[in-house]
Amino acid sequence: MLTTSPGGVSFLHLSNGARPVVTMVTQWPGQVTAAGMGKIPTLVAYQYGEVQACGEEAVEAFEDDKSTVAHYFKLHLHPDHMKRSLSRPIPPLPPNVTLQQAYTDIMSYMFRHTREFFESRPGYINTNTWSRLQNSMEIILATPNGWDIKEQGFLRRVAIRAGLISSSGAETRLTFITEAEASIHFALHHGSIRNWLRQGAMFAVVDAGGSTVDSTLYVCKSAQTPVRLEEVASSKCVQAGGIFVDEQAEIVLKQKFRNSRFGTSEYIAAMIRVFELKTKRLFTAGKSSNVIDFGGPGDTDNAVGVRRGKVSLTAAEVASCFAVPIKDIRDSVRSLIDSRNVQYLVLVGGFGESTYLRQELESAFGTRGVSVIVAEEPSRKAAAEGASIWHITHNVKARAARYTYGMHIWNDYTDTYRERFDLRQTKPSGRVVVDGIFSTWVKKV
Numbered sequence: 001m002l003t004t005s006p007g008g009v010s011f012l013h014l015s016n017g018a019r020p021v022v023t024m025v026t027q028w029p030g031q032v033t034a035a036g037m038g039k040i041p042t043l044v045a046y047q048y049g050e051v052q053a054c055g056e057e058a059v060e061a062f063e064d065d066k067s068t069v070a071h072y073f074k075l076h077l078h079p080d081h082m083k084r085s086l087s088r089p090i091p092p093l094p095p096n097v098t099l100q101q102a103y104t105d106i107m108s109y110m111f112r113h114t115r116e117f118f119e120s121r122p123g124y125i126n127t128n129t130w131s132r133l134q135n136s137m138e139i140i141l142a143t144p145n146g147w148d149i150k151e152q153g154f155l156r157r158v159a160i161r162a163g164l165i166s167s168s169g170a171e172t173r174l175t176f177i178t179e180a181e182a183s184i185h186f187a188l189h190h191g192s193i194r195n196w197l198r199q200g201a202m203f204a205v206v207d208a209g210g211s212t213v214d215s216t217l218y219v220c221k222s223a224q225t226p227v228r229l230e231e232v233a234s235s236k237c238v239q240a241g242g243i244f245v246d247e248q249a250e251i252v253l254k255q256k257f258r259n260s261r262f263g264t265s266e267y268i269a270a271m272i273r274v275f276e277l278k279t280k281r282l283f284t285a286g287k288s289s290n291v292i293d294f295g296g297p298g299d300t301d302n303a304v305g306v307r308r309g310k311v312s313l314t315a316a317e318v319a320s321c322f323a324v325p326i327k328d329i330r331d332s333v334r335s336l337i338d339s340r341n342v343q344y345l346v347l348v349g350g351f352g353e354s355t356y357l358r359q360e361l362e363s364a365f366g367t368r369g370v371s372v373i374v375a376e377e378p379s380r381k382a383a384a385e386g387a388s389i390w391h392i393t394h395n396v397k398a399r400a401a402r403y404t405y406g407m408h409i410w411n412d413y414t415d416t417y418r419e420r421f422d423l424r425q426t427k428p429s430g431r432v433v434v435d436g437i438f439s440t441w442v443k444k445v
Helices: 055-064 099-119 129-136 149-161 179-190 242-256 265-282 315-337 355-368 379-393 415-423
Strands: 010-012 022-024 044-047 050-054 139-143 174-178 202-208 212-222 228-231 236-239 290-293 310-313 344-348 371-374 396-398 405-412 424-426 432-442
Touching: 010 379, 022 379, 044 055, 044 099, 050 055, 050 099, 055 099, 055 265, 099 129, 099 149, 139 149, 139 179, 139 379, 149 174, 174 179, 174 379, 179 202, 179 212, 179 344, 179 379, 202 315, 212 315, 236 315, 242 265, 242 315, 265 290, 265 315, 290 315, 315 355, 344 355, 355 371, 415 424, 415 432
Parallel strands: 139 174, 202 344, 228 396, 344 371
Antiparallel strands: 010 022, 044 050, 202 212, 212 228, 212 236, 290 310, 405 432, 424 432
16 A cells, blocks of 8 residues: 555465465565564665665665655645645656656555565565565555546556556456555454444544545445444545645744745654654644654754754644644545434544644534544554455445446437437337437445
C-alpha cells in the first residue's frame, strides 16, 4: 500500500492447515528497527534522472535539496477535481523524472525489500517459498476514495513495470480496494468496534491519512461472525490530510524566524521533522506548551524564544496549523451523515491518531449523539494491514455506486417524451420510437 507519505506493506501467506496471519513489513533500510511502525517516507532521490535512494535513505537528500527528490508525488495522480481543491501548488518532480518513473522506482524498492523481510522470517529462511509462489501471488493496492478507473489503470501499468506482477496476471491477480474499506477491516480486526456493533447500527469511517481524508458510511446487516456491512451512500474524499497541517506549520515557523538565523531552510526542515513526528501528534486542545526540540545546546536566541535548540509554540499557533484541514474534514463528514441516524464515527489513519482531531470531531458531532471511536492498535498502518485482512474476510458485501450507470436506448414514443417530438422515428414494423433515452442500470446513491 503506497500513500503520500509514509507508505507501508503487509503480506499474508496462506497455506493448508495454518491460521492466516497478516504481517506488516517493519524493517526498512536506513530505519531504526520498528521505529516507523511499518511505514517509510514516500521519497525517491534522483541525480540526472537516475534513482539514488528511496524511503528513509532519501531523507538526507530531501533536507539538502527538495528539488532532487520526488515527494508528495501521489498528488500528481489525483483526478483533476481533487487537484483543483488544493490550496498550494503540487511540488514538481525532479528534472527528467516522470510520474510513472517515480511510482515505478518506489514500488520496485518496496517490493524488493518486502521479499527480503519475508525471507528473513522464521520458517522462510533458506526456502524457495517466495520464488515458488511469485507467479501466483495476488497484489492488493489501496487507493483514495476519490480515485477511479483512470488512476487504477496507471497503477496497473506501474505494477507491471516495477516487477510486482506480470502483464498476463495483472487483470486477474491485481486488485484495488479503497483505503476507507481497507481501514474498516483493520478496525473490525483490532478495535473495540465489535463491542458496540449491532445489526442495524449505522456508522461512518473516517480514514485520515497523509493527503486525503476518506469518509464512508456503513450499516451493519449482521453483527454475527462473519460481520456483514453495506455502504449506505457514496463515499467522500477531501484533501485535508496531515501534510497540510505540516505545510501550515512551515508557514508559521518561517514567519516566526524570518529575521533570525533559524529561518534557514535547514533549520526549518529540522523543526518540521520534529513537529510532524511529535508536536503535531501530542497536541491537544488547551495545551499551552508545545515544544519543538530541533537542535543542540549552541542553538540559542532568547530574542526569538529559542533556548538550547528548543522552541515553544503557543496553543493558538499550533491550532492555526490544524484549522483549515479540520474544517474541511468536518464539512465532508457533515455532508455524509446529515439527515441520517449515525451513531458512531470510527477514526483511523495516521492523521486519525491526532488527539486534537478527535477532540474537534467530538465537539462537532457529539451534540447530535455521535460517538467518536479510535482503533486500539496504531492506525497509521490501517489501510496497508486492512487490505490483507479484507482479502480473507470481505466483510463489506455491498457498495454504494459513485456514479449512475446506464446506456442510451430506443424507446416507444409516449407523451412522456413530448419534448422529443421532432426526434420520433417510425420503424418498418410501424412502431413509433424515440432515440437517446437513458436507461439506468445502477443509480448513484
